[in-house]
Amino acid sequence: MTSAPTVVLLGNPNAGKTTLFNALTGLRAKVGNYPGITMDVRAGDIVAGDQRVQVIDLPGTYSLAPHSDDEAVAVRVVLGRLAPHLVPHHIVLVLDATHLERHLYLAAQLERLQIPYTVALTMTDTLDAEGGRLDVAGLAQVLGRPVYRASGNNPDEVQAFRQRLLDDVRDEPLPAVDVTPLWYRALVEVAGAGDAVGSDRPGPDVDAAAVAKDAVDGLARRATEIADQVLTMPDERPRSERRTDAIDRVMLHPVAGPMVFVVLFGLLFQALFTWAAPLMDGIDLVVGGLGELLVGYIPDDMPLSKSLFLDGVVSGVGNVLVFVPQIAILFLALSLLEDSGLLARVAFLLDRVMSRVGLHGRAFVPFLSGFACAVPAIMATRAISSHKDRLTTIMVTPLISCSARLPVYTLIIATVFATAEPVLGINVGTWILFGAYGLSVGAALAIAFVFKRTLLKSPVPSLVLELPVYRRPRLGQAAKTAAEKSFAFLRDAGTIIFAITLVLWALFTFPRDDAAQAQLQADVAALDKTAEDAEEREQALRSAHAAHALDHSVAGRLGHALEPVLSPLGFDWKIGVGVIASFAAREVFVSTMGLVYGLGDGTDEESVSLKHAIQNDTYPNGEKVYTPLTGLSLIVFFVLAMQCMSTLAATRRETRSYRWPVFQFAYMTALAYVASLITFQVGRLLGFG
Amino acid sequence: MKTLNEYLPGQKVILGRPALFDEVALRLAELGLCEGATVTITRRGPLGDPLEVEVKTTRICLRAEKARQYPADLSPAGVRP
Numbered sequence: 019m020t021s022a023p024t025v026v027l028l029g030n031p032n033a034g035k036t037t038l039f040n041a042l043t044g045l046r047a048k049v050g051n052y053p054g055i056t057m058d059v060r061a062g063d064i065v066a067g068d069q070r071v072q073v074i075d076l077p078g079t080y081s082l083a084p085h086s087d088d089e090a091v092a093v094r095v096v097l098g099r100l101a102p103h104l105v106p107h108h109i110v111l112v113l114d115a116t117h118l119e120r121h122l123y124l125a126a127q128l129e130r131l132q133i134p135y136t137v138a139l140t141m142t143d144t145l146d147a148e149g150g151r152l153d154v155a156g157l158a159q160v161l162g163r164p165v166y167r168a169s170g171n172n173p174d175e176v177q178a179f180r181q182r183l184l185d186d187v188r189d190e191p192l193p194a195v196d197v198t199p200l201w202y203r204a205l206v207e208v209a210g211a212g213d214a215v216g217s218d219r220p221g222p223d224v225d226a227a228a229v230a231k232d233a234v235d236g237l238a239r240r241a242t243e244i245a246d247q248v249l250t251m252p253d254e255r256p257r258s259e260r261r262t263d264a265i266d267r268v269m270l271h272p273v274a275g276p277m278v279f280v281v282l283f284g285l286l287f288q289a290l291f292t293w294a295a296p297l298m299d300g301i302d303l304v305v306g307g308l309g310e311l312l313v314g315y316i317p318d319d320m321p322l323s324k325s326l327f328l329d330g331v332v333s334g335v336g337n338v339l340v341f342v343p344q345i346a347i348l349f350l351a352l353s354l355l356e357d358s359g360l361l362a363r364v365a366f367l368l369d370r371v372m373s374r375v376g377l378h379g380r381a382f383v384p385f386l387s388g389f390a391c392a393v394p395a396i397m398a399t400r401a402i403s404s405h406k407d408r409l410t411t412i413m414v415t416p417l418i419s420c421s422a423r424l425p426v427y428t429l430i431i432a433t434v435f436a437t438a439e440p441v442l443g444i445n446v447g448t449w450i451l452f453g454a455y456g457l458s459v460g461a462a463l464a465i466a467f468v469f470k471r472t473l474l475k476s477p478v479p480s481l482v483l484e485l486p487v488y489r490r491p492r493l494g495q496a497a498k499t500a501a502e503k504s505f506a507f508l509r510d511a512g513t514i515i516f517a518i519t520l521v522l523w524a525l526f527t528f529p530r531d532d533a534a535q536a537q538l539q540a541d542v543a544a545l546d547k548t549a550e551d552a553e554e555r556e557q558a559l560r561s562a563h564a565a566h567a568l569d570h571s572v573a574g575r576l577g578h579a580l581e582p583v584l585s586p587l588g589f590d591w592k593i594g595v596g597v598i599a600s601f602a603a604r605e606v607f608v609s610t611m612g613l614v615y616g617l618g619d620g621t622d623e624e625s626v627s628l629k630h631a632i633q634n635d636t637y638p639n640g641e642k643v644y645t646p647l648t649g650l651s652l653i654v655f656f657v658l659a660m661q662c663m664s665t666l667a668a669t670r671r672e673t674r675s676y677r678w679p680v681f682q683f684a685y686m687t688a689l690a691y692v693a694s695l696i697t698f699q700v701g702r703l704l705g706f707g
Numbered sequence: 708m709k710t711l712n713e714y715l716p717g718q719k720v721i722l723g724r725p726a727l728f729d730e731v732a733l734r735l736a737e738l739g740l741c742e743g744a745t746v747t748i749t750r751r752g753p754l755g756d757p758l759e760v761e762v763k764t765t766r767i768c769l770r771a772e773k774a775r776q777y778p779a780d781l782s783p784a785g786v787r788p
Contacts, residue, residue, distance in 0.1 A: 227728040234736040272753045480731040485766035
């Protein structure tokens with residue numbers, strides 16, 4: 019991997035870098051992991067005969083003085099300061115011909131830092147169509163660098179450019195860049211990127227702001243000078259700009275704009291929430307079916323192996339794969355929105371609201387997706403460029419009530435609030451559901467507000483945002499992004515989810531009560547197989563045994579051990595077991611309660627017998643286990659608690675650390691415990707329950 | 708002198724030197740909002756903030772609070788039709 023020469027693609031966001039990267043590398047691209055950076059850097063190969071060149075698609079940057087973490091990655095790679103194995107052999111500067119003057123600012127910086135580069139010109143076809151005339155040879159002459167036309171959507175240009183790369187790339191890496199010039203250090207200082215770039219700070223006697231301002235003015239003048247020499251634009255406003263003006267009159271209209279976005283995001287939400295469901299059910303069905311088929315090969319006298327295979331391995335695979343539809347749908351949609359230019363408009367419209375909390379408009383997408391599932395939502399925080407803002411968003415996103423909590427809410431509402439009198443003519447269950455969602459959003463915003471001012475203290479992100487020209491999004495590129503993200507999730511988070519599933523299986527399986535197992539075998543054997551209700555009776559025996567085995571297992575004992583801690587919240591040991599089991603996925607709480615109450619496997623929230631069992635369960639002193647207050651306390655707990663290993667695995671992947679998921683688990687659990695404790699104890703003092 | 712924030716959508720202005728050349732001002736300058744640049748105010752966001760301006764076919768958003776730091780003169784080229 020390190021032996022091939024490395025070509026890096028540098029350029030402004032929206033320069034057409036990614037399209038060119040995809041065209042150059044075809045389907046061979048993959049998301050690379052690099053130590054010390056938390057964002058995905060895409061790498062791909064160009065292979066011709068026995069020659070191989072590694073191409074890296076750097077995050078887009080407007081400047082070599084980075085303002086955000088993703089820009090810093092691009093700049094550090096260009097300067098050869100990111101990692102020893104990531105020193106470029108060749109830098110390609112991607113320039114959008116339709117915005118040449120602004121994009122030449124980067125060229126002026128490279129020139130002044132004496133960094134050698136090759137120019138890849140994109141969008142020249144659009145420029146031609148709009149009547150602009152660009153002297154490509156002249157540009158090469160003024161810059162003193164090779165310039166090639168290389169629009170990603172023009173196969174001939176891509177083919178020729180690929181050949182030029184193979185010819186031009188040399189075996190030795192580029193020499194170290196001298197980052198000592200004062201103008202550059204002043205720019206880096208004002209951009210606040212000293213640590214990232216690693217240049218010395220300008221001395222205390224230097225007015226960094228004044229030096230930086232002069233430097234930018236000079237660089238911008240140089241860019242204008244170059245553009246004026248080689249580019250002639252017609253007087254009339256280019257067609258793509260006029261089209262963008264027209265679309266923005268609707269999209270950014272103070273009334274129509276938000277309405278269009280509500281519809282757009284409503285569709286996205288619907289896709290995540292509803293349309294992904296059949297796909298997820300399909301995955302369950304196929305994985306489960308294959309499991310059933312394969313478990314037949316395990317002999318009947320090896321029940322433990324069968325259980326390990328079905329409840330450990332197969333359900334582990336299912337637990338991992340089940341996230342793929344939502345991840346794929348979300349990233350397909352996000353990629354289309356980003357590519358078309360719509361996502362930048364969302365930030366424009368939402369800046370007022372989101373900056374109140376201290377977050378960027380872009381944090382909206384993870385928040386919204388969080389209502390479906392925190393896993394894809396956390397992966398979608400990639401769009402937030404400030405590291406601390408991104409961490410804040412990751413930390414609070416799991417507080418948003420995801421769809422896996424809904425079965426739990428439903429079960430509790432249907433059992434303990436079923437007979438409650440309507441309040442203000444509205445069903446109590448509706449009020450409670452409404453309250454649960456309100457609490458979750460309120461908690462997420464409040465905790466974000468707190469984190470932004472304490473632990474992850476950082477300024478309210480400045481909204482300096484380019485609203486790019488609208489372009490037709492490319493479905494192929496979006497599909498590729500979706501596939502890459504899904505694959506990266508399977509690779510990085512899948513192992514953890516699979517491993518935890520096995521651990522949970524073991525907790526709920528060991529130690530086994532061999533005597534009870536033998537008794538079950540004997541009882542089943544003794545059943546009169548000809549009796550009409552033989553099947554039911556066998557089922558009843560098995561369910562009773564399952565409840566006993568659960569009680570006997572580590573998880574069951576843990577539930578009992580936790581009872582003193584949980585009883586101030588109004589929970590008994592059975593709820594404790596359910597809470598442990600729901601770490602696999604929150605909805606598992608429901609089926610675990612089914613198991614605990616001896617109703618066997620596969621109970622769902624609609625089950626009448628489960629509702630009855632819960633309603634009629636009493637403590638030894640005759641008090642009901644489930645009062646409305648217990649139900650409320652339990653809902654508060656489920657709103658706030660971190661009970662999802664997959665979310666933790668996603669956090670671990672996105673932060674590239676174990677510290678953050680551990681912290682996330684700890685603060686959410688503490689928050690949930692305290693909130694439930696207050697709910698139950700205050701409720702009792704007020705005479706409820 | 709009026710600031711960039713005080714002009715109306717459709718007006719074309721010439722930017723002066725910003726009161727504070729900080730990180731945001733640097734980024735704005737890198738996007739083309741330099742001293743002396745001709746800038747068209749395009750529109751305002753819902754409730755008046757942020758502000759969208761255009762400089763050489765690049766659309767840029769900035770908050771009103773930042774726009775207040777830029778002195779600006781009406782450009783002789785006047786109002787874009």
